[in-house]
Every structure is written in structure tokens, then in C-alpha cells.
Amino acid sequence: MGLDIGLDIAFWMLAVVGVAAALAVVTLRDVFRAALALILCFLTVAGIYITLSADFLAAVQVLVYVGAVSILIILGIMLTHEVQRGSLSNKLKIPAFIVSVLFLGAVGFAVLSSTWQVSTLAPTAPTTAALAGKFFGEGGFILSVEVAGVLLLAAILGAIVLVREK
Amino acid sequence: MSVGLEHYLILSGVLFAIGLYGALAKRNAIIILICIEIMLNAVNIAMVAFSRYITPVELTGQVFAVFIMVVAAAEAAVGLAIIIAIYRGRGTIDATEIDLMKW
Numbered sequence: 001m002g003l004d005i006g007l008d009i010a011f012w013m014l015a016v017v018g019v020a021a022a023l024a025v026v027t028l029r030d031v032f033r034a035a036l037a038l039i040l041c042f043l044t045v046a047g048i049y050i051t052l053s054a055d056f057l058a059a060v061q062v063l064v065y066v067g068a069v070s071i072l073i074i075l076g077i078m079l080t081h082e083v084q085r086g087s088l089s090n091k092l093k094i095p096a097f098i099v100s101v102l103f104l105g106a107v108g109f110a111v112l113s114s115t116w117q118v119s120t121l122a123p124t125a126p127t128t129a130a131l132a133g134k135f136f137g138e139g140g141f142i143l144s145v146e147v148a149g150v151l152l153l154a155a156i157l158g159a160i161v162l163v164r165e166k
Numbered sequence: 167m168s169v170g171l172e173h174y175l176i177l178s179g180v181l182f183a184i185g186l187y188g189a190l191a192k193r194n195a196i197i198i199l200i201c202i203e204i205m206l207n208a209v210n211i212a213m214v215a216f217s218r219y220i221t222p223v224e225l226t227g228q229v230f231a232v233f234i235m236v237v238a239a240a241e242a243a244v245g246l247a248i249i250i251a252i253y254r255g256r257g258t259i260d261a262t263e264i265d266l267m268k269w
Contacts, residue, residue: 004168011169015177022181022204026188031197038200041181045207052174052218054228057210064235069203069242076196076246080253088193090262096190100183107179116171116220123222134229141229148236155240159247 011051018044029086031077039070056128174215181208195249195259199242206238 021044024037042065049058124130134140181204188201210231217227253259 008169011173015173019177019180019184022184025197025200025204026184026192031194034197034200038203041204042207045211048174048177048211049214051169052214054214054218054231057214057228057231060232060235064239065203065207069239072242072246073196073200073203076199076249079250080196080259085194085260087197088260089191090193093191096187099190100187103186104179104183107182108176111172111175111179118171118219119222121222123218124225127225127228130225131228131232134225135232141233144233148233151240152236155243159243162244162247162251 007051010047014044014047014051018048029088031087032074034087035070035074035077038073039066042066042070053123053125053127055126056131171215171219174219175212178208178212178215181205181211193260193262195252195261195264196246198261199245199249202245203238203242206234210234 018041021037021041025034025041028034028037042061046058046061046066049055049061135145136142185201185203185205185208189198189205192198192201213227213231213234215227217225217231221227249259252264256264258264
């Protein structure tokens with residue numbers, strides 16, 4: 001019971017901080033500060049994974065997003081001189097807001113009006129060995145893993161070709 | 167009320183809506199890319215929440231989340247490369263001024 005309350009407190013703290021960080025990303029005028037808020041948002045998502053007992057995914061989230069993607073984005077901000085102009089909005093600010101609120105309303109209605117068949121089984125923990133079995137084991141996702149490798153190779157080559165000096 | 171599946175799904179929806187607003191309303195192409203990353207993260211939260219509460223021993227949702235991360239990383243690398251190439255050619259990454267393909 002005490003663990004449950006601890007998980008509840010952790011969820012609410014992470015949720016509030018994560019949503020605040022995401023709001024900061026879209027409202028801050030300074031592009032660089034928006035990128036820093038994005039890193040905070042990624043970190044809270046990693047914490048959310050831990051409250052969902054997805055330990056391997058939390059580690060991957062920190063490595064891939066907090067470590068790699070955010071560095072890539074900060075490098076992109078540094079290499080382009082838009083920092084001085086700030087993060088401006090275009091003419092579609094109000095329609096975009098209306099669309100987002102409508103989307104949120106639709107999702108909230110769908111989630112709250114559905115009856116979910118929540119399982120009472122205890123979740124697998126730790127997940128790393130079980131996930132490895134899913135990826136590489138018999139009847140697993142081995143083809144998808146290999147396709148993902150090819151996709152990453154294609155992305156690396158594409159990025160190099162795109163930014164290469166002529 | 168104890169935290170359950172609905173809480174995670176609503177959190178995921180809120181993050182996705184924030185990312186959607188940013189992707190539609192911002193002019194800086196890098197901020198648009200950042201907002202797309204937020205949307206992908208929101209989807210991942212929903213995937214892992216379903217995996218945790220509906221099928222706790224199957225882990226299929228977490229497998230999908232890993233593949234989403236792979237595609238998101240590739241998308242970020244290629245997207246930033248495209249943005250830098252555009253910046254080199256046109257001197258701006260303002261999405262309202264990149265209208266070469268606009269009819």
C-alpha cells in the first residue's frame with residue numbers, strides 16, 4: 001500500500017513537471033531555453049516509464065533522447081542563426097489552439113467513456129531479459145529489428161548526403 | 167483515487183495536444199521538430215501504459231515503444247540535416263518563408 005502511494009506521488013510530480021516543461025517549450029520566446037525545457041520533458045517521461053515498471057525503456061529514453069536527440073537539436077540551434085529572432089508564432093496560432101483543444105477533448109472523452117479491461121497480474125520486472133526474448137527469441141520481432149537497423153543506416157547516410165558540402 | 171490507466175492516457179493526450187499546437191503554430195523549423203518529438207514521446211507513454219495495465223506480462227507495447235524511439239531518432243537526424251541544408255541555401259529556417267513548393 002505504501003508503495004502505491006509513493007507511485008501516485010511520483011506520477012503526479014512527474015506529470016505536472018512534464019506538462020509544465022512541454023508548455024514551456026511552446027511558450028518560451030528563447031529557442032535555446034525551449035530546447036532545455038525539452039530535455040526536462042524527456043527526463044520526466046523517463047520517470048513516467050519507471051512508474052510504469054518499464055526500466056529498460058527508461059534507460060533507453062535517457063540514453064537516446066536526453067543524451068543524443070537533445071544534443072542534436074541544440075547543435076541544430078547553434079548552427080542556425082534563428083536564436084536572435086526567437087520562437088515566433090505564425091498566423092495560425094488561434095486555429096492551432098482550437099484544434100489542439102478539440103483533439104484533447106476528443107481523446108479525453110474517448111478515454112473516460114471507454115471501459116478498459118485492466119489486468120490484475122503483476123507486471124514483468126526487470127524487463128530487459130524479457131524484452132530481449134521478444135526481440136531476438138523464437139517467434140519474436142527479429143525481422144523488425146533488422147529492418148530498424150537498415151533504417152538507421154539509411155538515416156545516417158541520408159543525413160551525411162544532405163549536409164555534405166558540394 | 168489511485169493512479170491508473172486513465173491518468174496515463176490523459177497525460178499522454180495532454181502532451182500530444184501541446185506538441186500538436188506547437189507543430190501547427192510555430193515558425194521556427196527546429197521548434198516544429200521539437201514539438202514532433204514531444205508528440206512521439208506522448209504516444210510512447212500511451213503504448214507503455216497499455217502494456218503495463220492491459221497486458222502486463224506480454225511487453226508488446228514496450229517493443230513498439232522501442233521501435234518508435236528508433237524511428238524518432240532517425241527522423242530527428244534526417245530532419246535536422248534537411249533544416250541545415252535549407253538554412254545553407256536560403257539563410258532562414260522560418261517555416262512561413264520556406265514556400266518553394268507552395269502552389
